[in-house]
Amino acid sequence: MDDNFEKKVSLKDTMEVEENASGSEKIIPLLRKFLEIQQRRAEAYSKLKRGFSDYMTSGGELAYQQLCSEITVEFNDCSKQVLEMESLFMSPHYCRVDLAQLLRAVQNQEKQKLHLTATIQVLKKAGRPSERFVSHENCRYTNPKKHECVHVHDITESDGTEEAEADAEYDNALKEAIKGVQEAVASINEHLEEVRYEIAALEAE
Template identity: 75%
Template sequence: MEDFEKKVKITETMEIEEKEESNNNSSKTLDLLRRFLSVQQCRAQAYVKLKRGFSDYMVSGVELAYQQLCSEVTVEFNDCSKQVLEMESMFRNSDFCRADLAQLIRVVQTQEKQKLHLTATIQVLKKAGRPSDRLVSHENCRFKKPMEHECVHVHEITEAAGTEEAEADAEYDNALKEAIRGVQDSVTAINEHLEEVRYEIAALEADI
């Protein structure tokens, strides 16, 4: 009888320890997922800063301030990426064994990379402007009098030249539309995956 009671106690103790360990793992997973959402929030704030800075640049034309902002934001994005890669690695190790969550945040990381690349592409295109709208520089023109000069840019508008300009404009418009569509697709994919993370957090909170 004593042996039976000892076995029961040992079993109960093991069950309690297993439950505590399971709760502990769930708690650690929960903390890591919350941290991941926090990093995503930092990314969102960096995008707001970048968008605002670019809008200011397009109005003011002050290149230096815009370049400084790009450098600052790049550091922020790199820091976010580094943290996410660390989390992915942690989810894959033996303490967590959650390859599913590692894969989930890896997909988000890939989409974020694509979104940033396309955002930069959009800004570069908008800075350059449509080919037909670009301002002409007169630095190579010959000036006879202060207010008069022979403009090297004046040329007879031929049908071929007009077609070439229209094609350049169409190429520019398509590139811009494609980049904008790509950003929208990335944002949609990221939001869907973040929703999965939130569901996982809710499930873990319910279990603890």
């Protein structure tokens, strides 16, 4: 039995058991399950970060693509389970729209974080415009030790300005994406603190 199946069954069992409970007895297990799912997301991000670092070092495209596919499946499963929880909190059995909105806020930030993380990786894979590799497949070789690139011409002041502008645009895009991820992480952490506070408050009742 694979891990994903066990995770799905575990959530389903939690929901069914809580249907017969009341008040805090119904809510606390779901909120704890939500925190577990967020931990799974954090672990998936760490795995993705390590995999991307390995890819940038070794250039193993196939392994990196396989990892991205696995991470996508993991994130989709996490999102599906959180959406189910959100729906439950909106239902008459729970009547906790506030908690549903809290989970929705986390989902939105997670979506933004994932999008910007992908943007960062795409940018880093491409590299700064001025540092990108120039293909020599159309070169005309006139000497074994020296060759002349047909597609390379003298760099003019205009070319230098365009390259500098392209680099500046790249640097700005990367900076904005990193800042966006940091802001999303900060927002998610604030929401998770609210969840932990809610659990503590319910346990104190």
